[in-house]
Amino acid sequence: MSSSAPDTYTPKTGLGRISNFVDTRVGVSPIVKEFGRKIFPDHWSFMFGEVALYSFVILLMSGTFLTFFFDPSMAETHYEGSYVPLQGVEMSVAYASTLDISFDIRGGLFMRQLHHWAALLFVASVSVHMLRVFFTGAFRRPRELNWVVGCVLLILALAAGFTGYSLPDDLLSGNGLRIIDGVIKAIPLVGTYISMFLFGGEFPGTAIVGRLYVLHILLVPAIILLMIAIHLFMVVVHKHTQYPGPAVPKTTSSASPSVPFTRRRQAASSSSSSASWLPSLPTSRSFRSGITAPTTPPPCPQVPSLTGTSAGSMARSA
Amino acid sequence: MGDHSHGGPKSSGTVATAGQGEVEKFQDPGLPPHRPRLADKDPRAEKRAERQVAILFVISIIGTLLFFVGYFAIRLDDTIATLRLQNFLLGMGTCFAMLGIGVGIVHWAKTLMPDHEIAEERHEVRTEEDRQIAETMVGEIIEETGIKRRPLIRNTLLGAMILAPLPAIGIFRDLSKEIDPDVLRHTMWDAGVRLTRDPDGTPIRASDVTIGSAFHVIPEGLNEAEHKLEEKAKAVVLLMRLHPDDLNVSPGREDWNYNGIVAYSKICTHVGCPVALYEQQTHHLLCPCHQSTFDLTQECKVIFGPAAHALPQLPISVDDEGYLIATSDFHEPVGPSYWERG
Numbered sequence: 001m002s003s004s005a006p007d008t009y010t011p012k013t014g015l016g017r018i019s020n021f022v023d024t025r026v027g028v029s030p031i032v033k034e035f036g037r038k039i040f041p042d043h044w045s046f047m048f049g050e051v052a053l054y055s056f057v058i059l060l061m062s063g064t065f066l067t068f069f070f071d072p073s074m075a076e077t078h079y080e081g082s083y084v085p086l087q088g089v090e091m092s093v094a095y096a097s098t099l100d101i102s103f104d105i106r107g108g109l110f111m112r113q114l115h116h117w118a119a120l121l122f123v124a125s126v127s128v129h130m131l132r133v134f135f136t137g138a139f140r141r142p143r144e145l146n147w148v149v150g151c152v153l154l155i156l157a158l159a160a161g162f163t164g165y166s167l168p169d170d171l172l173s174g175n176g177l178r179i180i181d182g183v184i185k186a187i188p189l190v191g192t193y194i195s196m197f198l199f200g201g202e203f204p205g206t207a208i209v210g211r212l213y214v215l216h217i218l219l220v221p222a223i224i225l226l227m228i229a230i231h232l233f234m235v236v237v238h239k240h241t242q243y244p245g246p247a248v249p250k251t252t253s254s255a256s257p258s259v260p261f262t263r264r265r266q267a268a269s270s271s272s273s274s275a276s277w278l279p280s281l282p283t284s285r286s287f288r289s290g291i292t293a294p295t296t297p298p299p300c301p302q303v304p305s306l307t308g309t310s311a312g313s314m315a316r317s318a
Numbered sequence: 319m320g321d322h323s324h325g326g327p328k329s330s331g332t333v334a335t336a337g338q339g340e341v342e343k344f345q346d347p348g349l350p351p352h353r354p355r356l357a358d359k360d361p362r363a364e365k366r367a368e369r370q371v372a373i374l375f376v377i378s379i380i381g382t383l384l385f386f387v388g389y390f391a392i393r394l395d396d397t398i399a400t401l402r403l404q405n406f407l408l409g410m411g412t413c414f415a416m417l418g419i420g421v422g423i424v425h426w427a428k429t430l431m432p433d434h435e436i437a438e439e440r441h442e443v444r445t446e447e448d449r450q451i452a453e454t455m456v457g458e459i460i461e462e463t464g465i466k467r468r469p470l471i472r473n474t475l476l477g478a479m480i481l482a483p484l485p486a487i488g489i490f491r492d493l494s495k496e497i498d499p500d501v502l503r504h505t506m507w508d509a510g511v512r513l514t515r516d517p518d519g520t521p522i523r524a525s526d527v528t529i530g531s532a533f534h535v536i537p538e539g540l541n542e543a544e545h546k547l548e549e550k551a552k553a554v555v556l557l558m559r560l561h562p563d564d565l566n567v568s569p570g571r572e573d574w575n576y577n578g579i580v581a582y583s584k585i586c587t588h589v590g591c592p593v594a595l596y597e598q599q600t601h602h603l604l605c606p607c608h609q610s611t612f613d614l615t616q617e618c619k620v621i622f623g624p625a626a627h628a629l630p631q632l633p634i635s636v637d638d639e640g641y642l643i644a645t646s647d648f649h650e651p652v653g654p655s656y657w658e659r660g
Contacts, residue, residue: 039438082396103401106389110408142443175591175607178551182589182654192499192656201496202548203590239440 041242045136048129055122056224059160062115063217069105071097072167072213074206091169094209098168119164123157130154138241146234149227156224163216169209177208357429367429371422378418385411499658503651505537505553507632512538513557513581513642521641522557527579532596533557535581537644552652554584554592555632557642560601564615571617574633576642581634582618585653586610587627603629626655 011020023029040046073093079086081096083103101108130150133139139147162180166173181203184195200207356363388407394400465472512521516534519541527533535555543549562578574580582603586593591607601614602621610623618629630648637643651659 037436039436082394084396104394106394106404107408109401109405110412113405113409114412178590179607185654185656186589187657189657192502192658193497195656196497196499197490197493200494202501202545203551204547206547237443239438 039240041240043242045132046240046242048125048132051125052122052129053228055118055125056228058118059115059122060221062111062118063221065111066101066108066115067217069097069101069108070094070167070213072210074169074204074209092209094167094169098170115164119161123154123161126150126154126157133241136241143234143238143241146231146238149231149234153224153227153231156220156227160216160220160224163212163220166212167209167216174204177204352434355429355433364430367425371426371430374418374422374425376418378415378422381411381414381416381418383411384414387411499656502552502653502656502659505647505652506540506543506549507537507553507555507644507647509644509646510637511644512637513555513634513644514538514540516554517541523640524576524579524636524642525640527557527559527642529559529561529578530598531559532598534584534594552585555581556584556593556596556603557581558596558601558614560614564601566616568617571631571633573635573645574631576634576636579634579642580614581632581642581644582612582614582629583632583648583652584629586625587620587629587652587654588623588625590654593629 007024009020011017019028071093075093076090077093077096079089079091079096079099081087081100081104083099086099098112101112103109133147133150162176165176166180181195181199184198185191187194196202198208198211199205200211357367358364385408388404388411392400392404392407394404460466513533513535514521514537516536519536519538521538522533522535533556535557536550537553537555540546540550540553557579559577559579562575565575565578565580567575584592584594586605586607588605588608588610591605593603593605593610593612595604595606596602596614597604603612603614603618605611605623605625608624610625611621612618612625612629613621617631620626620628627650630650630652632648633645634642635645
């Protein structure tokens with residue numbers, strides 16, 4: 001790509017030279033121009049999706065730490081770690097390495113707990129996020145496909161949770177696996193075969209932990225990442241669904257400026273401008289989320305005046 | 319909630335007006351006037367906010383130091399208390415390190431950064447012009463490939479593309495060498511196999527089983543079996559003794575118990591959890607996973623919960639030395655239902 005005018009910019013500072021080096025090779029300026037002032041909704045209910053996203057980031061980081069020490073083998077061993085009550089007990093290598101992470105690797109128990117709680121928060125925040133999208137009608141045209149991607153993400157989150165739950169090979173893992181085996185066997189016609197293919201024969205076999213490990217650390221997170229990329233791409237295409245406020249045309253999306261700490265500003269559950277959408281909350285107008293293209297008829301009949309009045313005055317006093 | 323007169327365009331109260339005979343319309347009240355915050359007006363408040371943000375960031379720094387104190391200063395011995403203290407310090411350190419940054423930036427943004435609202439135009443996802451251009455382009459591409467004019471190429475390509483992924487599925491056949499559902503019908507139990515205690519494998523005398531007692535039972539030789547875990551997952555049994563009068567024995571099962579000693583599979587017929595809870599007074603067996611409840615006096619019929627079948631009964635007797643033995647395998651598959659179970 002050749003530009004018509006020669007590039008005459010010469011950076012003055014060291015940082016400027018580095019930025020210019022990258023910019024002239026990758027084209028960062030147009031990206032900044034497009035996204036640098038991207039506006040974000042500032043109502044607190046838009047935070048749950050982000051909580052889910054950052055939970056996932058924490059899961060990736062803490063999980064990567066755990067893979068350095070976890071051994072997904074079902075070979076039998078005798079525990080020789082420092083937790084006295086279990087010394088000499090026959091167990092699988094997977095469980096022994098889990099105990100080692102907890103008791104013999106500094107910070108290991110902390111990382112296990114971090115991973116565990118982040119996983120719980122991940123599923124919980126995805127669920128609450130979906131409730132927000134559902135009850136505000138934000139799943140409607142043109143966002144139906146993104147709603148479906150979100151549903152897939154919830155299922156994947158559960159799959160990631162289940163496969164991880166099964167890895168330590170403790171009592172809970174065993175019960176969880178036994179239940180999933182029973183669930184799979186209940187599938188008509190092919191259930192028995194799927195169960196045997198999954199477990200490498202009869203329950204429990206010696207393969208399942210290793211197989212679930214590959215699913216848990218590679219396949220499922222990779223698909224989740226892909227789905228998150230699609231999800232966020234569609235959010236950029238559609239823009240957010242915060243209600244139009246007073247004096248803001250319905251075709252615009254309004255919110256606070258985002259730079260430089262968009263993420264943190266959003267983390268604040270309310271801000272001075274959050275009141276701006278409140279007047280419209282009880283009216284059906286406010287539920288016309290997203291792009292109301294000229295071809296789309298309003299999904300609801302026009303608001304009766306009384307509703308508008310009371311809504312307006314209610315918000316005044318709110 | 320506070321002074322709400324600031325929000326009104328003119329005066330609070332009437333925001334809707336109606337002309338004669340026309341329908342009242344909700345009037346757009348317009349953007350509320352921007353209200354400067356304390357830090358916008360008062361330089362001392364601004365300084366204070368600045369200090370508060372800095373203090374929060376310092377708290378984060380202290381949190382990180384706390385982490386390293388916990389990590390390096392505490393020597394792990396074999397006691398849980400030391401581990402607990404270290405874990406606490408690591409957690410609190412990380413917590414303050416992260417929260418300090420997060421809360422600090424939020425406070426910074428809310429008190430010191432500009433708080434004006436901006437609006438951004440929504441765009442149509444696609445315009446009619448774009449659609450027409452795309453349609454023309456796709457039409458040209460299809461035309462250039464000639465795929466419509468050459469059905470032979472199209473059809474053979476389709477066939478090849480349907481077949482080509484099949485090896486990728488077929489290659490997973492060896493995930494399990496064993497796929498005969500018939501293995502689920504059989505356990506280690508057989509005529510003459512002694513009932514032994516789980517886990518040590520010592521045999522059980524009938525005289526050891528007093529009324530009201532319960533034993534977790536495995537078949538003799540299980541601990542030496544080649545596929546110990548798979549066999550155990552099918553063969554575990556609960557052994558209990560009731561008054562013979564309490565048992566309602568159905569025809570054909572008269573000799574399956576021994577003086578009121580009965581043995582039932584411990585694998586729940588719902589999804590396979592161990593039915594490990596014996597209620598001695600009510601003679602109920604309870605599965606902790608989903609609360610399926612089986613009545614021991616009615617041959618472990620399901621009286622509550624999601625299980626679909628009664629627990630299979632293991633026919634037992636005693637051998638010459640007074641030890642309990644099985645007289646056959648279970649007469650039906652143990653554990654959860656599956657398609658081939660019938």
